[in-house]
Amino acid sequence: MTRARGTPGSLEHKIIIRAETLAADQRMQNELARLWRLLRRLSYVAMVIAAIAGAATARTVLAGAAANSADGITVNFFWALASLLGLHILAFVVWLLLVILLPSTAQGGILGALLLWLWRQLAARVATGRQRAAAVAAIVTIWGQGRTGRWLLSILSHGVWAGYLFGALAMTFALLSAQRFNFVWQTTILDAGAYTALTAGLAALPGALGLTMPGQTAVLAAQWPGPVAAGNETLWSTLLVAALLLYGLLPRLLAMAACYALARRAARTTPLDVSQAGYARLIPLLAPQVAATQVIDPDGAATPPPATMPDLPHQPQPPPPGPVYLLGWEIDTPATGWPPAAANHVHDLGLCDSRDDLARVVSALREDSQSPARLVVVVDLRHTPDRGVTAALQALQNACAHRVFLLFTGAAALQDRLGQSDAAGRLADWVAAGRQAGVEPYAMAAIDLDTPGDEARLARLFGP
Amino acid sequence: MTQCLDIAVIGHTNTGKTSLMRTLTRRRDFGEVSAHPATTRHVEMAELALGGETVLRLFDTPGFEDSSGLLSHIEALKAARNEDWIETIEAFAATPDLQAGFTQEAKALGQILASAVLLYVIDARDPVRAKHRDELELLGRCARPVLPILNFVAPEAQQQTAWRDQLARVNMHAVVAFDTVVYNQADELTLYTKIATLADPYEPMLTRLMDELAAARAAQRRASAVMVAELIVDIAAARRPYKANDDAAKTAAAADLKDAVRRREQQAVTALLHLNRFGDEDYSPPDLPFAGGAWQEDLFDPLVLERFSFDATKALAAGATAGLAIDLMTGGLTLGAAALTGAAAGFTIDTARRYGGRLIALATGMAEMAVDEPTLNLIIARETALTAALFRRGHGAQGPIAADPVDGTGLQERLAPLTRQARRHPKWSSLAANPRKTASRVSLVARMADTIETALS
Structure with a gap:
């Protein structure tokens, strides 16, 4: 997996690398080999049967019906050739x-499909277990x-053909x-010229190869009766x-060789369907942007325990005398x-958030001749309380004799x-x-100033 | 050999720095995320690799807390040491004695100085405060290109304009709105594009990274759609036989089917979550309201008969063609017997394969239970809603996935002809005793996945 992940290239390539790297399952290999053997044997049997059929056809066509006279068997040459090669x-x-x-829909011929179907039936008969089913x-x-x-x-x-x-x-x-054959031809509607031309056409290729x-x-001499x-x-x-x-066996063999080459090429260039469920599982594991993570510069101090929620008293204790400030x-x-x-x-000290504001407020508090009874600081729960807030509160505490609410x-x-x-x-x-x-629990209260309705508690908080 | 681009993710405390790391790395287990301040107290690195080579390193840093205090402290240091800003900040970050309670900030500043680009994460729901302005001033003194990231823009974005104004004032005009909870692929691409403008030499690498991200995303989409399609085929084709006129057997069959369907759905949910790099705890499907009302293909339904005669004709023709070929090959020796036999065999085999089991079942007093249409439609709605929710979910998201099925998408209607096809092939279901994965099943799943993918985009 690591090797596959680190390999440059597409997901498909990585999946193939992974498949190659995985230890091959021997039982699966055996199963595949067996089924291949079955398919190969089936093909041989089909070819042998086809060969027998071919021989039978040739016998029927050449020597089937005609009587064996002393002059040999008279055979209609063109009819025999058409019977042997026509289909x-x-x-x-x-x-x-x-x-x-129709390259997208064409299948590999009805005989091939029939063979595969037969093979599947046989494979299904012998199929047991996971490996077999997967191999099929x-x-x-x-x-x-x-x-x-x-x-x-x-x-x-x-191959069958x-x-x-x-x-x-x-x-x-x-x-x-x-046996001795007399090859003849006959016609009802055609003339001899047609057969001369046909013969010349058929003979062109063998003739070119040097055959007589x-x-x-x-x-003309072979027209029958005559x-x-x-x-x-x-x-x-x-x-x-x-x-x-030349018109039968050779084209089939050539086509076989061509199909073999094309199959090889197709197998090489056919993309793996990576959307198949089995491969999809691998997508996140082989994804190009795998994040290796590492903690650097670890924090020495232990993480503080999460704050626990104290019981907020609804009514802070009665305030000492003196002016009340609001910020x-x-x-x-x-x-x-x-x-x-x-x-x-x-x-009212107003709304503020900056260090300059804070310095102004602190000096205002310090300059007040009367010690403040309390300083009510309003903060927003939507903000995360950070050390900046704590520092500001501490500065305010120091400026008002620790009477911050x-x-x-x-x-x-x-x-x-x-x-x-x-x-x-x-x-x-x-x-x-x-x-x-340094704010005491009794000096804290949660009152939502965005919604009216808690005036009584507010009044108590701000004192008389 | 490409150089590795170091990016520091910085910002005030609790603005979603670690969430941004999670969403960018697709690792929901990266670091620690909470609503409390100072959750991240160390620098943590994540590497992004392209072709086995690390090209990008992201550094998660502790957030700034007392920014105003920090700025005052460094200003005082600078005055005392009589150095320029960078020298002072370097000294501050490197010397614990100078840090005076600002150790978190010192770690962040140290990483800032070691990085080529800074991503300044902003909680766009917060108004701009003095502490933020102080942070921006300090960042300006660090002389590193900064890309502000407006996080949490999806739900309520009242403060975005204020933030953009403020950032423009400190010469930060390139701002990216990137929500770490609600994922948006276009925003992520914008983020990397803007990083590329800030770090020019890394542009080709970032382009490649964006390409791979887009390709991975596309593969993930397709695979998700295929997973849902597989689930639909498995469930639509699922059957459970029971003895007709036996209520106990019928109930047992229904319970068995429901159980199998539920497990199959759970399996699909797990696979979808894992594929999109989420965990089982992110979502659990609610129980299946399986009414027990079974879907039953009536063998004498006109539609079925029409289909049957079509099948039969096809099989007859195929058999006859094969036979004919043999007839002709043997030069008519078989006198057409092969064609006839082939036709008969084709018809018989095909019919027996398709309907034989069920005809036998009928004759022996067995009936079949299948998942009813409303349940199937519910599962379709549920899993497509989940898939859509997963596509939209950032890996920084904390809450459970909200994937309520939506009605009126028309997806069920578009899938109906395809599910009907699946219904006719009980062996196509992986829940069958002896499932078969034929080429027609593969093609059906592909067509279903096309429909689902279109509906999701």
């Missing part, structure tokens, strides 16, 4: 057209789908060796065998206005923002910050 050529052309014209699925995925599958199935189809043509060729050769082919005289001239049988036999070889620290003007109606009679506002807005439990935690943090600045 093969038709199927081949259809396959070629499908592959060229793996092979079906490769053979039954996509470009690779199309070329592989095509190889099967061509090659078997058939080989059988036909072998039987034809055997019959030609052991029947010429015009031979064609005085069939002897001596041309060798020519016709050569053409028959050459046609079977808003890092707050916006509350919805009910500033100063609060209940604090109309107190000395804390009023927490903004509880409703905080609850909207954080939810109930985190809001309670925040209040506890504020209480802890207050304690740290």
Whole structure:
């Protein structure tokens, strides 16, 4: 996994690296090997059956019905050739057209599909256990789908046809060796010219390869009934065998080789479908931006225990005599206005948040000849209490003989923002910050200045 | 060899620095996050790698707390030592004796001086205070490019304008709104683009990083959609046989099916969470209101009969074609017997494969239980809502995932023809005793995933 993650390149590449690195499951390998063997044997059996069929066809066509007369067997040459090669050529052309014209949907021929289907039935019979099912699925995925599958199935189809043509060729050769044939042709509606042209066409390729082919005289001489001239049988036999070889077996073998090459190429270039559930699991693990994390510069001091929530008394104790001051620290003007109606009679120091403001307030407090009875500092619960707040509160405590009272506002807005439990935690943090600045628990109260309704408590807080 | 870009994530305490780290690294277990102040008390690093090579290092720092006090302290230091700002800050960060209770801030400042770019995280819900202005002044003295990040912009953004004005005043005009809780891919790309403008030599690397992030995101989207599609196929095709006219057996079958479906859904939820790098604790699906009302394919339903005759014709044709090929190959020896046999075999095998089990079941007095339509639709709505919620969730998010299924997306209607197809193939369900993953199933899942992906975007 580590090696795969560190490999440069796409997710697909990483998945393949990972698959290669994983220890190969021997049972799975055995299972795959067995199923491959099954498929290979099935293909051989199909080819042998096709070869037998080809031989049978050749026998029927050449020596099936006709009587064996003393002059040999009279066979309609073109009819025999069409019977032997017609279907093969038709199927081949259809396959070629499908592959060229409908490359996305074309399958690898009906014979290949039939073989795969048969194999699947057999595999299902012998399938037991997880490995087997997974192996069957793996092979079906490769053979039954996509470009690779199309070329592989095509190889099967061509293989079966090659078997058939080989059988036909072998039987034809055997019959030609052991029996005497008179090759003739006849027609009702065509003239001799058509057959001359056909023969010339068929003979072009074998002729080019140096074989002696029947010429015009031979064609004319072979019309039946008529005085069939002897001596041309060798020519016709050569053409028959050459046609079977060059127009039958050879194209199939060439197509097989081409499909093999195409399958190899397709297998190399087919992208892995990384959206499949099994691979998707790996996406986060192999993602390019894996974050290795490391603590540097660790904190020496132990984390302070979370602040606990003291019981806030609703009514702070009665204040000592003296003036009452009011200060808003890092707050916006509350919805009910500033100063609060209940604090109309107190000395308002205003809203402030800066160190200059703080210095001004501290000197104002110090310069007051009368020692203040209390300084009510309003803070906003939405703010996180930080050391800056504690430091400011401490400065204020020092300036007013430790008579700071804390009023927490903004509880409703905080609850909207954080939810109930985190809001309670925040209040506890504020209480802890207050304690740290030397504010007694009785001198703290949570009254929301944004919503009216707590005037009685406010009045008590600000004193008479 | 690309150089590694060091970025320090800084800001006032409790503004979401660690949350930003989590969202950028997709690691919800990075550091510690709470609503309390000073949760992070050390510098913690996360590396981002491209092709096995570390290209970006993000440093999470303790937040500033007493910023005004810190500024006063450093001003005093500077005056006492008669040095310039950078020298004073360097000395302060390096010498514990000079730190006077500002150890948290000293760690942050030390990391700031060691980094090429600073991400200054702002809780955009907070108004601009003097302490923030003091922080910005101090940052200005550090002579490092700063990119302010407005966090928590999604729910309430009243203070954004005030923040942008204030930042413009200290010459920070490039500001990124990036919510660590509500993830937005475009915002993340904007963030990296702006970092690239601040750290010019790293631009090609950052472009590659953005490309890989986008590609990973796309793969994740697709995989999520495929997961939901697989779940739908598995559940739509699930069957449980029971003896007809036996109420106890029917109840047992319903309970068994419900249990299997629930476990399958939980499995999908876990897989979705893990795929998107969240944990099981982030979400748990509510119980399934399985009415016990079973969906039953009536074998004599006109739709089924129509489908059946279509199937039969296809099978007949396929069998006959194969037979015909054999007939022709053997030069008519078989006199068309192969074609006939092939047709008959194709028809019989196909029919038996598709309907045989159920016909036998009918004949032997068995019936089948399937998941009813409302339950299936509920699961579709629930899992697509969860997937959508996961796409929108930043890894800094703390609360549980809110994934209430929304009605009226029309997704169920668009999926209906596809789920009907899944219904017809009990073996396509992974909940079946002997499941089969055919090419048609794969293609159905792909088409479903397309529909889901379209609906999610």
